[in-house]
Amino acid sequence: MSGGAGPGGATPEIRIAYPSWVRTRVAWTDVYPGDDERMQLAIALARWNVLEATGGPFGAAVFERASGRLVAVGINLVVPLGNSSLHAEMVAFMMAQARVGSYTLGGKGMPEHELATSCEPCAMCLGATLWSGVRRVICGATRDDALGLEFDEGPVFDASYAYLAERGVEVERGVRRAEAAEVLALYRRRAGVIYNA
């Protein structure tokens, strides 16, 4: 085994970039005033990711809560980038933090941020939400919708949501649920890899 850098070496560099359609398809300069518009973008990202075959059927976006300004988007990149942690929410948080230049979206003097995600977060993403600094999360499809299509969501309990609430993170569930769940079904029909099965 080599101790060197570079492919095959012990100290590789991880690079996470969007597929090219993200730059052109996303309306970066639009304002997304409410839950409906924010969720529509998260769902559109999930659908585009399926149709472009660039990852799993999940999309997310980070907004400035009051202004509706779009800060970052995320899509599931697990299979194309060979990285089981790259769920849509994780990518959205990483990209948002890169844009604001901080490890938190909840720093002093910052506007409040919120996350829209096309499906209720798995255990990893729920934990990551707490560390990200967002103050609010809106979710589309439910855990049951995901489980029904054989996506495991991990150890998430009512107590998990209560834990977030106690720390000042609001969660709104079931926003445009049917439309969000339809993207999961679309992916299933196309027989995508269920990487968490």
Added chain:
Amino acid sequence: MSGGAGPGGATPEIRIAYPSWVRTRVAWTDVYPGDDERMQLAIALARWNVLEATGGPFGAAVFERASGRLVAVGINLVVPLGNSSLHAEMVAFMMAQARVGSYTLGGKGMPEHELATSCEPCAMCLGATLWSGVRRVICGATRDDALGLEFDEGPVFDASYAYLAERGVEVERGVRRAEAAEVLALYRRRAGVIYNA
């Protein structure tokens, strides 16, 4: 807002690389036969990260379970890389998957992998463990040790560990606990940023 790539643009690229000491200090070609040796490396990584001031007081490593071959290491890089998801375990999983060239460490035909982590995983890392494909986790310091030093661990419950066990992931806790907890205390004495507080 620009839709362009590059710093400040809407589509940045995330790069995750180790600080330079990781390449030289880690005994990459050693074999780590048992829990003690594996945990000693995880704790050493945590301590080096504090002493080099390159992140939080947490270290982790992924091994081939049977052979004791070291596949990847991880250290907390939250503050230096401005990314709240870069806990030691996450970095170890990402680097290990980059090395094996797959989004899972539990693929068919692969040797079994396990994670050693200097502290019990937070909610995010516990979820990530499930998706990573490792079959076993050994932990040093406990959740209580972390909480006592004001590191939040998020919504992790007994049921969370049971969930992993049901899916065939073994967890061994309290390996070299005192030595692992001492690194947390060392960091606290040096008044490091508690980014999850």
